[in-house]
Amino acid sequence: MRQVFVPIFAMIIFLLFWEGLVWVNDWPNYKMASPSDLWPAFWRFKGLFLTFGWETLWRTIVGLLIAIAVGVLFGMVMGFSKVMREGLYPLLVGFNAIPKATVVPIVALMFVGQHDLNTVLIAFMISFFPIAVSVSIGLSTLEPEYRDILRSLGASQLTIFWKIALPKTLPEFFGALKVAVTLAFIGTNLMEIVSPHGRGLGALFDSGKTNADYPLMFAVLIALAVLGIALYYVVVVLEKIFAGWAERSTD
Amino acid sequence: MKILNDNDLIVIDGVSHTFNTNSGSLPVLDRLSLSVPENGFSAIVGPSGCGKSTVTRLVAGLLKPDEGSVWFQGEKVTSPRSTVGMAFQNPVLLEWRSIIKNVLLPLEIVPNDLSASDRESRANDLLKLVGLSGFEDKRPSELSGGMRQRASLCRALVHRPEVLILDEPFGALDAFTREDLWLTMHRLREEEPFTGVLITHDLREAIFLADQVIVLSGRPATVQYNQSMPQQGPRSLDQLYKPEANEMLNILREQIRIARKGEEPAA
Missing domain, CATH: 1.20.5 (Single alpha-helices involved in coiled-coils or other helix-helix interfaces)
Structure with missing residues (x-):
């Protein structure tokens, strides 16, 4: 309650x-704009809010899923091999240091006209770094005793990963995923705002700007916040299910 | 020193090993030879950092020696074998599993023809033996340090290994809990046939648990002294407070002193 x-x-x-x-x-x-101005703005564009909200949401989710797949892969490679970690880490840090706002026009030119692809791509690029880092740290800080216990029983590397390394890394992974969710929304919106003839909540925001419809711009911000909260709590629920053991009871 | 004895389960024969670190090569073992008889319990003591843990990794087959060989039941050890159970100072329980699921872990890896219910009753028997009945479904985080170490012992023994390797298993526990666990070890020895190799810093622990105490010299380690205990097998805590025990402790302490002297570089 x-x-x-x-x-x-x-x-x-x-x-x-x-x-x-x-x-x-x-x-x-x-x-x-004040909150009382927002409701009329929502109401006037309710159809667009629904369709564009959905576009923003699915692009963010797809970008996030790709970020999870690529981030976990990179994290595994860097977590298991010291050489790969030494080689890849500076590259990833450098890539992550580039402000994604500068990458947006480059990507938009690279795949000109492919708005969905561009948007998903930026959402992925902005959000995979924390996942890769957390997984690699989770794997490389696995106490050697865990490995020894399983190896002394004749377990394969795959078994060690499946039985110990993967579940032990889950709390770190979900921590990073929470960060990645918000980052992915930023990525999606960057592209939606910048793209000419874009769609999604970012495009709606941009049209509010061009039409001097300020309550609409604020209404988009609120809609983005609602989507962000929703997706964040989906991750929280998944975390409870798969990594609930890491939570200490406070009583 | 060449050991030839039918009774020996583990024979380490002239093993030398060197670690290559960033700051150069570090010889840890120098022509080390020792043997552990079947169903015996050997404690290995020595100055810290002298390569005791390396010995356990050799016996478990996790490490190949540069020189010399390790024999197990007359067979050369070249890779890990599932007839080994290990427990460390850090109990390394899997936090996401219940206690009984933790104990069952080795049975998921070692090939065996036990049914699910057989496995569970095996785990339950062991948990009962170490006094953890009623905690089967608890998470490791809900248990005290001593209880976790008990669970870790159960996990090390659940697949009926021939060798139990203990690497300072009680080092992080308080004195009373440690004595409780020593008694538990003797109880386990009575019920479960296994050959024990114990690495420890605690000389009292060594003379109370082991049939044979081996003192390693400073790094690179070799066997400096080998003391057979007058009493073999299970014993009671009272004996630890008898004069004979004190004499034994003094002998071993003197040996450790010599070992540390040999190791001490020009400070």
Whole structure:
């Protein structure tokens, strides 16, 4: 009960504070739209919010799934082989250091017109790094005794990975996935905003900007926040199911 | 020193080994030879860092010696064999598994023809023997350090290994828990036939548990002293507080002192 009501209560307080702030300062809505301006904006574009929201969501999820596959693969390679780690790590760090906003126009030119592909690609590129790092660290910090216990019984590398390394890395993996979820949304939106004739919530945001429809821009932000929260909690539920053992009981 | 004895289960024959580290080569063992009789229990003591753990890895087949050979039941050890059970100072239980599932782990890897219920009753028997009945379905994080180490012992023994290798298994426990576990070890020895190799820093632990105490010299290690215990097999804690035990401790302490002296570089 408390777990449901406390967050809702906090959200109501936040909205009231926001509304009050705009009202007290008498800000025009191009400075800051108030929550009461948002509902009409949502209502006016409800069809677009649904279709574009769905586009943003599925692109983010697909980008994230690719990030998981590639990130886990890189993480495994770097976690098991010291040589590969020494070789790949600087490359990955450098790649990650490049602000993805600069990569967006390059990718948009590279696959011109392929909006879905571009968007998924950026979502993937921005979010796979934390996954690769966490998996590699999880695997390389596996205490040697775990390996010795299984190896002394004649277990293969694959068995060791499956029985010990993989489950032991899951808490780190889910920690990274939570970060990756928000990053993937950033990636999706970067491409949607920048692409001409783009679709998705990012494009809706951009059209709000061109049409000076400021409440619409704020409404998109809220819609993105809602999607972000939803996807984040999906990861939390998955974490509870697959890595719930790592949670210490607090009592 | 060449050992030829039908009774020996493990024979380490003239083993030398060197580790290559970033800061150069580090010889750890120098023509080490020792043997452990079947169903015997040998404790290996020596200065810290003298290569004791390397010996356990050799016996388990996890490490190939540069020189010399390791024999197991008259067969040369070249790779890991499932007839070994291991327990370390860190109990390394799998946190995501219940205690009984942890104990069952070796049976998932070692080929055997036990049915699921046979495996479980085997694990339950062992847990009962070490006093962990009622904790089968608990997670390792819910157990105390001593209890985790008991579970780790069960896991090391569940597949009925011929050799139980213990690498400072009780080192991180408090004195009372340690004594409890020593008694548990003797109980296990009575019920389960196995040959034990114990690495320890604790001389009292060595003389209480082992039939034979081997003192290694400083690095690179070789056998410096080999003491057979007057009493073989299970014994009671009272004996540890008798004058004879003190005499034995003094002899061993003196040997360790000599070993450390030989090892000490110009400081």
